Amino acid sequence: MRLQDRLFEQRELAILAAARQLFSEQPWDRVTIAEVAIAAGIGKGTVYKHFPSKEALYARLVLERSRADLAELRAVQAASPAGQAMRQVILRAFAQMLGNPIQAQLCRHCDRPEFQERLEAPYPQQFLDLERDYQLFFGELLGDVLGTHALSQADCQNLLWGVEACVNGVIGRIAAGGFAHWAEPIALDDYFARVADFIIAGLRAQAADLLAQSCE
Incomplete structure (x- = not known):
């Protein structure tokens, strides 16, 4: 160089x-x-x-951290026993958010349509590539949970929307400072575990419905 x-x-x-x-x-x-x-x-x-802009600086920070996070989650997946990868990955993803709440807030900001529209090249394409990588990763995890790859790409995308909604709720809870102010406080580790179990149960139930519909 x-x-x-x-x-x-x-x-x-x-x-x-x-x-x-x-x-x-x-x-x-x-x-x-x-x-x-x-x-x-x-x-x-x-x-x-x-x-060229503060948006470009935001984008670079988010892309770099998100790629590193994905690499870490893939390592968790590879080290997890069969059938346990999704839960372990979800818990690790929550720990990533808790460890770097500013990054989580930046990610939400960079995901806004008006932000993406202001971005200069090559960042918009890099965000699309990152989204594709996360979707492929989710598809792999879903196969581990369901023990089947019979779902279509569209069905996998529908399931991912539900997971995204839960993840956004966790980001909001972290930003709110957890549950220390509640009458019956809940430890964040317990909260993360409950949400992870909720996500997996929901995925299994929804996937079963989708598979049943496809067989009708």
């Missing part, structure tokens, strides 16, 4: 590290590019050479 390219890469990594640090210290949506530049020790114009 040429020295110029290496320096460019080092500056980019410094920008991303500065943004992550600032996001952990104050509301991420209020952090400015100027503040990121100061924290990274470079000029504001230099930041724009790497990221």
Whole structure:
């Protein structure tokens, strides 16, 4: 790698590290590019050479973290006994959210249509590729739960919507600070386990209905 390219890469990594640090210290949506530049020790114009907008910076952070999370979840899948992969992956995904709630909030922000419409290339395509990778992964996990691959791609997508709704609920609960303020507090680990069991039971019931309908 040429020295110029290496320096460019080092500056980019410094920008991303500065943004992550600032996001952990104050509301991420209020952090400015100027503040990121100061924290990274470079000029504001230099930041724009790497990221043409704050949306692009958000996108890069989310894509990198989401790819790393997916790789970790695949490792959990590979290490899980047959029939247990879905539950172990769900619990690990919840732990990822709990460990990095800012990332979870950024992911929800970047998933909004108006955000995607403002994104410069190549980020929109990268988000589509990431979504496809997660869908394929979900299909593999579903096969482990059901012991069959008889469901169509459309049916798998329908089931994924239900899982997504549950995951969004967990993100909201984490953002709300858990259950410490409830009359009968629930430990988040117990909550995660109950939601994981609920998701799997729902998947099995809905898949059985879909398979029955396909045989009619």
